[in-house]
Amino acid sequence: MRARAGSGTVAAIPEGHTIHRIAKDHTKLLVGRPVAVSSPQGRFQPSAALVDGVVLDRIEPYGKHLFYSWANGHVGHVHLGLFGRFRVHLGPEPPEPIGMVRMRMSTDAATVDLSGPTACEILTKAERNVIVARLGPDPLRRDAKPSVVVERVQRSKQPIGAILLDQRVISGLGNVYRAEALFLNGIHPRRPGNELHAAEVEALWSTSVAMLRRGVKDNRIITVHHLEDDRPGRTRLTKRGTATYVYHRDRCVRCGTAVETADLGGRPCYFCPVCQPA
């Protein structure tokens, strides 16, 4: 099942690019007007009433988090986790909810249904700030300072493969982008952070910025553009429309070596033992 442009269905599990893309798309549909907020499934019910009918001022993405600034001062917080997804229905008529819809936001332009989130709650601005304060720089934000990432990586003895999933160090990367960022820079995922050169961490940052920006544009993860030696069309897309060098590959797309995995940060980190020597 493929997400169609404009109809807003996001089937893939989200990393930071998904969150920024959602913020962008949903801003056009919801921001600047009163929004009917409800919880067909019920779990968000008492909180929904706090913002039901209130004007939505802004949707702000930060790493894998979404913050909703409501005109009455409340701040909505959504984190999709592994299973969360939005469905968008264009038009003034809210249709029957599909599946378990935790939160529904409707305007006369569209209805946005949220299911399966790890977090869906109403916060104060102070609580929002606490969440943001514990996040590392987000490569998709203009206010991000990569020097913070360099410092935090070099202070850690953890393997870089685990560090890149730590949202306190850098926010927005998930299991796909960490593998691809390490691959593109020829870095073995088990190398300890404190043994990386500053230039290497800066390169990981630049790669992340480029990949995530491209991911927002494509609304999916296609990393194989990022090497000059990759001829266009050489690499076939998966059923989901994604394409990676090592993530979930049997063989390295560049050199054909069997891809290995290392359990890092509680999930398998795919890498090419030839392109990413220890």
Add this chain to the structure above:
DNA sequence: ATACCATGAACAG
């Protein structure tokens, strides 16, 4: 009908 799997993260101990 049931099992299993997935690109996340909080929490307990």
Add this chain to the structure above:
DNA sequence: TGTTCCTGGTATC
């Protein structure tokens, strides 16, 4: 480190 929660598509009986 292990456990738990969130959902739904696909595979397997």
